[in-house]
Amino acid sequence: MQVLMVLLTGLVFGLGLIMSGMTDPSKVIGFLDLAGKWDPSLAFVMGGAILIGIFAFRFAATRPQAILGGPMRLPTARHIDGRLVLGGLAFGAGWGLAGYCPGPALASLAAGGSKPLIFAIAMLAGMAIFEIQDRFSQLPAKKAA
Amino acid sequence: MMIDWAHFTPWSSLAGGLLIGVATAMFLLFNGRIAGISGILGGLLRPKTGDIGWRVVFVLGLLGAPLVYGLAAPLPSVHIDADMTTLVVAGLLVGVGTRYGSGCTSGHGVCGLSRLSPRSMVATASFMLAGFVTVFIVRHLIG
Numbered sequence: 001m002q003v004l005m006v007l008l009t010g011l012v013f014g015l016g017l018i019m020s021g022m023t024d025p026s027k028v029i030g031f032l033d034l035a036g037k038w039d040p041s042l043a044f045v046m047g048g049a050i051l052i053g054i055f056a057f058r059f060a061a062t063r064p065q066a067i068l069g070g071p072m073r074l075p076t077a078r079h080i081d082g083r084l085v086l087g088g089l090a091f092g093a094g095w096g097l098a099g100y101c102p103g104p105a106l107a108s109l110a111a112g113g114s115k116p117l118i119f120a121i122a123m124l125a126g127m128a129i130f131e132i133q134d135r136f137s138q139l140p141a142k143k144a145a
Numbered sequence: 146m147m148i149d150w151a152h153f154t155p156w157s158s159l160a161g162g163l164l165i166g167v168a169t170a171m172f173l174l175f176n177g178r179i180a181g182i183s184g185i186l187g188g189l190l191r192p193k194t195g196d197i198g199w200r201v202v203f204v205l206g207l208l209g210a211p212l213v214y215g216l217a218a219p220l221p222s223v224h225i226d227a228d229m230t231t232l233v234v235a236g237l238l239v240g241v242g243t244r245y246g247s248g249c250t251s252g253h254g255v256c257g258l259s260r261l262s263p264r265s266m267v268a269t270a271s272f273m274l275a276g277f278v279t280v281f282i283v284r285h286l287i288g
Contacts (some may be wrong), residue, residue, distance in 0.1 A: 002176065002199070003198070005175045005176060006172075006176060006199050006203050007202050008171070009172045009176070009203065010202065010204065010209075011162065011167055011207070011209055011288060012164055012167060012171065012206075013164075013168035013172075013210070014206060014208070014210020015164055016162065016165035016166075016167070016208050018161070018220065019157055019161035019164060019221075020157065020160070020162055020164075021157065021159020021161065023223060024221060024222070024224060025223065025224065025225045025271075026151065026223070026226060027154075027166060030149055030152055032277055032279070032280040033146065033274045033280045033281075033283070033284055034277055035259075035284070036284055036285070037147050038147060038148055038149055038205070039148075039149040039152045039153055040153060040155075040201045041153055041158040042158065044158040044159040045161055045165065046162060046255070047167070047244075048159045048162025048163040048164075049162040049163070049165040049166040050166065050258050050259050051162075051163070052163060052166025052170055053166050053259025054259045055170070056170030056173050057173065057259050059174065059203035060173050062176060063174070063273070066173075066175060066177030066178075066257075067174055067175045068176060070176070070177050072177040073178050073263070075260075077209075077247065077264060078183050078263075080263065080264050080267050082269050083162075084264065084267060084271070085245065085246075085267065086242075086270075087241070087243065087246025087269045088242065088267075088269070088270075088271025088272040089275040090238050090241055090242030090275070091239055091271075091273030091276075092242070092271060092274060092276040093238050093242070093279045094235040094239035094240075094242060095279075096214060096275065096277070096278070096279030097152025097235035097238070097279055097283065098202065098239075098284070099225070100236075100239065101239065102186060102239065102249050103207065103250065104207055105188070106207045107207050107208070107237075108223070109208055110210075110211045110212050111220055111223075113225075115232055115257075116230055118236070119232045119233075119235060121236065122233045122234075122235070123239050123240040124186070124190075125240060126237040126238065126239060127240040127243075127244050128206040129241055130244035131206030131244075133272055145255070
């Protein structure tokens with residue numbers, strides 16, 4: 001049941017991305033191009049998703065457990081640091097360059113074409129670089145602790 | 146500011162956004178998890194026992210979406226201007242950046258803003274700003 005729900009969730013998420021226009025990089029860049037002919041569509045994607053999200057998170061806060069069991073795993077991090085901002089800036093630069101963010105890149109793979117595939121492989125490589133660097137930088141900290 | 150009316154698709158974008166919201170709500174209420182794509186994907190590169198299966202299944206759903214969509218309606222046409230080198234550089238930046246910044250458009254943008262999290266607001270402002278500036282440089286300063 002849990003597995004089926006997760007599969008369905010990923011599917012609905014992907015269908016939403018496709019319907020919204022997020023899987024079309026030229027549309028994403030059209031939204032980011034404030035100085036050119038601006039396509040505000042993606043603000044409607046964000047607005048629609050957050051409209052439902054606000055109610056979902058409010059409701060979730062009143063529930064001790066997930067419906068299918070297990071705890072509510074809400075993020076606990078609160079700190080705002082250079083890592084958060086620099087990471088965001090790097091992500092935004094890549095997003096602006098290609099017009100893909102992680103979800104739409106994955107939801108574009110099965111539609112074919114080598115371009116989303118190249119992007120997705122590079123993205124996974126970037127994530128792997130982070131993992132290696134993160135583990136490496138944590139070593140001295142662990143020894144000290 | 147000039148609006149690109151020819152490409153403006155408020156209704157399909159709103160409908161897609163609502164679907165993304167529904168998926169986010171489903172994942173939160175049924176599974177107790179945050180639908181943040183970069184986090185779900187990145188966690189696969191940091192494998193922990195019992196923490197792999199759900200990530201793989203979610204990604205499979207996401208990967209299968211165009212196939213299911215195609216059964217009901219023709220897939221929307223897409224246009225990718227970026228060349229191979231740009232795609233590689235962009236992919237690396239998105240991969241590294243989303244992991245350092247602990248989230249992307251879904252985790253910080255949709256979930257974080259829905260939770261009114263100041264941390265996610267800062268992250269979202271950061272990647273939006275960088276996106277605007279990058280497109281301005283590429284389209285209007287260089288291009």
